Amino acid sequence: MGRGGSRAAPAAAAPPWHALPDEVWEHAFSFLPSASDRGAVAGSCHSWLRAERRSRRRLIVANCYAAAPRDAVERFPAVRAAEVKGKPHFADFGLVPPAWGAAAEPWVAAAADGWPLLEELSFKRMVVTDECLEMIAASFRNFQVLRLVSCEGFSTAGLAAIAAGCRNLRELDLQENEIEDCSIHWLSLFPESFTSLVTLNFSCLEGDVNITVLERLVTRCRNLKTLKLNNAIPLDKLASLVRKAPQIVELGTGRFSADYHPDLFAKLEAACAGCKSLRRLSGAWDAVPEYLPAFYCVCEGLTSLNLSYATVRGPELIKFISRCKNLQLLWVMDLIEDHGLAVVASSCNKLQELRVFPSAPFDAAEQVSLTERGLVDVSASCPMLESVLYFCRRMTNEALITIAKNRPNFTCFRLCIIEPHTPDYITHQPLDAGFSAIVESCKGLRRLSVSGLLTDRVFKSIGAHANRLEMLSIAFAGNSDLGLHYILSGCKSLKKLEIRDCPFGDKPLLANAAKLETMRSLWMSSCSLTLGPCQQLARKMPRLNVEVMNDPRRACPLDSLTDESPVETLYVYRTIAGPRSDTPAYVQIV
Amino acid sequence: MEAAVGDLMATELRLGLPGTADDDQPQMKATVPSTPRGKKRTTDTDAVEDAAAEEDSKHDVEAAPPVAKAPVVGWPPVRSYRKSCFQASSKQATKDEAPSSNTAASAAANTTIGSFVKVSMDGAPYLRKVDLRMYKGYRELREALEAMFVSSNNGGANLSEFAVTYEDKDGDLMLVGDVPFEMFTSTCKKLRIMKRSEATGLGSLRQ
Numbered sequence: 057m058g059r060g061g062s063r064a065a066p067a068a069a070a071p072p073w074h075a076l077p078d079e080v081w082e083h084a085f086s087f088l089p090s091a092s093d094r095g096a097v098a099g100s101c102h103s104w105l106r107a108e109r110r111s112r113r114r115l116i117v118a119n120c121y122a123a124a125p126r127d128a129v130e131r132f133p134a135v136r137a138a139e140v141k142g143k144p145h146f147a148d149f150g151l152v153p154p155a156w157g158a159a160a161e162p163w164v165a166a167a168a169d170g171w172p173l174l175e176e177l178s179f180k181r182m183v184v185t186d187e188c189l190e191m192i193a194a195s196f197r198n199f200q201v202l203r204l205v206s207c208e209g210f211s212t213a214g215l216a217a218i219a220a221g222c223r224n225l226r227e228l229d230l231q232e233n234e235i236e237d238c239s240i241h242w243l244s245l246f247p248e249s250f251t252s253l254v255t256l257n258f259s260c261l262e263g264d265v266n267i268t269v270l271e272r273l274v275t276r277c278r279n280l281k282t283l284k285l286n287n288a289i290p291l292d293k294l295a296s297l298v299r300k301a302p303q304i305v306e307l308g309t310g311r312f313s314a315d316y317h318p319d320l321f322a323k324l325e326a327a328c329a330g331c332k333s334l335r336r337l338s339g340a341w342d343a344v345p346e347y348l349p350a351f352y353c354v355c356e357g358l359t360s361l362n363l364s365y366a367t368v369r370g371p372e373l374i375k376f377i378s379r380c381k382n383l384q385l386l387w388v389m390d391l392i393e394d395h396g397l398a399v400v401a402s403s404c405n406k407l408q409e410l411r412v413f414p415s416a417p418f419d420a421a422e423q424v425s426l427t428e429r430g431l432v433d434v435s436a437s438c439p440m441l442e443s444v445l446y447f448c449r450r451m452t453n454e455a456l457i458t459i460a461k462n463r464p465n466f467t468c469f470r471l472c473i474i475e476p477h478t479p480d481y482i483t484h485q486p487l488d489a490g491f492s493a494i495v496e497s498c499k500g501l502r503r504l505s506v507s508g509l510l511t512d513r514v515f516k517s518i519g520a521h522a523n524r525l526e527m528l529s530i531a532f533a534g535n536s537d538l539g540l541h542y543i544l545s546g547c548k549s550l551k552k553l554e555i556r557d558c559p560f561g562d563k564p565l566l567a568n569a570a571k572l573e574t575m576r577s578l579w580m581s582s583c584s585l586t587l588g589p590c591q592q593l594a595r596k597m598p599r600l601n602v603e604v605m606n607d608p609r610r611a612c613p614l615d616s617l618t619d620e621s622p623v624e625t626l627y628v629y630r631t632i633a634g635p636r637s638d639t640p641a642y643v644q645i646v
Numbered sequence: 647m648e649a650a651v652g653d654l655m656a657t658e659l660r661l662g663l664p665g666t667a668d669d670d671q672p673q674m675k676a677t678v679p680s681t682p683r684g685k686k687r688t689t690d691t692d693a694v695e696d697a698a699a700e701e702d703s704k705h706d707v708e709a710a711p712p713v714a715k716a717p718v719v720g721w722p723p724v725r726s727y728r729k730s731c732f733q734a735s736s737k738q739a740t741k742d743e744a745p746s747s748n749t750a751a752s753a754a755a756n757t758t759i760g761s762f763v764k765v766s767m768d769g770a771p772y773l774r775k776v777d778l779r780m781y782k783g784y785r786e787l788r789e790a791l792e793a794m795f796v797s798s799n800n801g802g803a804n805l806s807e808f809a810v811t812y813e814d815k816d817g818d819l820m821l822v823g824d825v826p827f828e829m830f831t832s833t834c835k836k837l838r839i840m841k842r843s844e845a846t847g848l849g850s851l852r853q
Contacts, residue, residue: 146723149719149720149721149724149725150719150777151719151720153793154774154793154794186771206725209772210772211772232725236772236773413724414722414724417724447724472722474722476718476721529723531721531723556720557718608793609789642793
């Protein structure tokens with residue numbers, strides 16, 4: 057490298073490699089696959105820093121408060137695709153009160169100014185307003201991809217702005233957002249000349265859509281690969297939509313229930329038979345089992361099946377899944393039960409990801425027979441299984457040890473035993489041994505959620521063995537500060553730690569303060585924290601934002617708090633932007 | 647289970663603040679940590695839990711008590727989006743299934759399970775959702791609505807300028823506060839906060 061051309065040029069030598077022009081480096085860096093690789097080269101020297109940042113096309117801001125939007129835009133002026141994440145993960149379960157923050161507006165405004173060529177924008181757990189969507193539609197002439205995941209604050213009026221304004225839109229992907237229905241026929245605002253849609257996902261929309269308009273849109277967008285409908289689309293309309301889009305690769309059905317009519321069944325079956333490329337299937341709310349066989353013809357080709365909203369029980373469900381021999385991803389309700397999972401184990405040998413959701417999470421009584429046995433069977437027979445989310449009501453150490461031995465290739469293991477503090481139901485021991493086996497065996501484990509009765513011992517194992525662990529979720533576990541100390545002093549790769557309802561105090565935080573700066577964020581709620589040490593932590597670590605949050609319903613003026621005042625929720629994250637200025641009254645940055 | 651409880655007691659497991667009394671409910675029913683917030687939530691259902699405790703002592707120690715529990719916020723960790731799907735499906739399931747597995751308690755529980763209702767406020771750009779199960783009574787609910795809608799932007803206004811109404815099962819618009827709170831939570835489908843000036847004919851709107 058570098059010296060190759062020197063034979064042809066007589067006097068002028070080729071520049072040494074470290075003096076090559078930026079354009080050469082920018083081109084070289086374009087081959088780097090991951091953001092962390094790019095971050096590494098940027099840290100090497102000033103010229104690489106300059107070349108890398110000026111050519112960065114894809115930016116992921118994993119915590120919207122870690123950097124100021126305008127700084128990010130200025131630093132990476134060539135970005136074409138940006139993803140920004142906001143609220144902490146536990147916001148998904150209602151642990152973050154309303155009006156906490158994570159507004160998308162500053163990011164959209166900064167992008168509008170600094171990234172006029174922006175093509176893709178993705179927001180997760182943020183507050184996105186209709187004004188934001190209008191700004192997006194107006195500011196980026198080549199805007200192509202909008203992905204909103206678990207966001208809130210916008211309505212169908214905002215969607216109308218996107219439909220009307222984004223001439224080159226390829227993907228509109230709305231996943232599990234809270235969208236206010238303004239009864240605006242936003243779909244009709246896609247112009248008749250608009251044909252570029254590749255992905256349309258409005259499954260989380262609660263209101264009606266104009267089905268005629270949808271049919272016309274689907275018909276003219278010949279490149280449509282992903283279509284995920286909402287609950288308002290009835291079964292007969294599904295059939296006609298699918299017939300108009302036989303090239304579909306991913307389908308989310310609408311309302312799947314209807315009284316059984318042989319004509320409708322035949323229509324549906326015929327429509328599915330035309331879908332030779334269908335690989336991913338989801339939806340099926342309130343699915344009526346009699347219609348499932350209409351999809352049998354596509355089962356063989358399915359790689360991804362999400363029936364986690366389908367309250368279908370027993371034989372029909374199992375018959376369906378057993379035909380899906382090429383499944384790589386399966387999300388299902390616990391209605392599948394152990395014997396259903398045994399069938400999955402024997403039929404779906406290519407399975408890589410399994411999620412089993414609880415059908416009755418708030419009922420105390422065990423209504424379905426889903427136990428540790430289902431997970432043991434699947435882990436034994438599916439050699440490529442690497443990601444698991446499993447809700448159940450009982451577990452044993454022996455089962456976990458078996459699972460760990462069968463599947464050392466787990467990268468994500470999330471077990472939720474529904475009743476807190478549940479021990480091994482046979483030996484009545486804590487589940488320390490079981491989870492220890494998991495972390496000792498699964499050397500590539502990146503994400504772990506623990507549950508059941510657990511003592512500090514399990515955290516000693518996790519701290520010592522989980523060297524690749526990036527995200528750890530703990531609830532109702534541990535005995536003392538030691539548990540937290542083990543985690544913070546171990547777990548070399550830890551990025552996100554979220555803890556609720558554990559008897560952990562602030563001493564381990566102060567003792568491991570430096571660790572917190574190597575992590576993206578720490579969440580602790582309903583633990584044993586007090587205000588004074590949190591303030592101490594903030595003073596010690598200026599590059600952390602230490603946010604203290606109390607129950608907004610409690611009228612408690614923050615001035616009257618003392619060092620001993622209990623802290624209900626602590627959220628700590630590293631940032632180069634300093635304290636944020638949009639905290640609600642119940643959040644204090646100490 | 648008892649051995650485990652003994653161990654925990656020996657290590658002085660405390661989830662509460664320094665100075666609060668330990669939660670003296672047996673660990674097998676301990677879904678609620680002994681923080682003040684958790685304690686507040688159980689007082690309503692204490693009678694139910696005491697009755698359950700008596701029943702429990704007759705069952706196997708490790709079996710879960712077969713009555714609805716006081717809900718812990720955000721547990722189990724299912725997305726609120728998913729919760730509202732469960733409402734529909736669990737109500738569907740209890741309608742379709744034979745009555746054999748449904749005790750009166752779980753039937754009662756089904757009316758309180760999934761009590762997310764939309765809340766609209768005149769003049770607010772978008773709606774919110776609240777979980778009625780989270781509140782002990784009208785005062786808590788009112789405080790929560792105030793916290794949600796009447797932010798510092800409105801310059802210290804409070805809910806006394808508004809009437810809180812709800813839409814019941816029959817679709818009628820009712821004033822919040824007339825019936826016992828439990829009856830209200832089971833019949834309320836939607837909440838609407840309307841300006842006083844619009845709430846004519848609703849008689850004296852006491853706090």
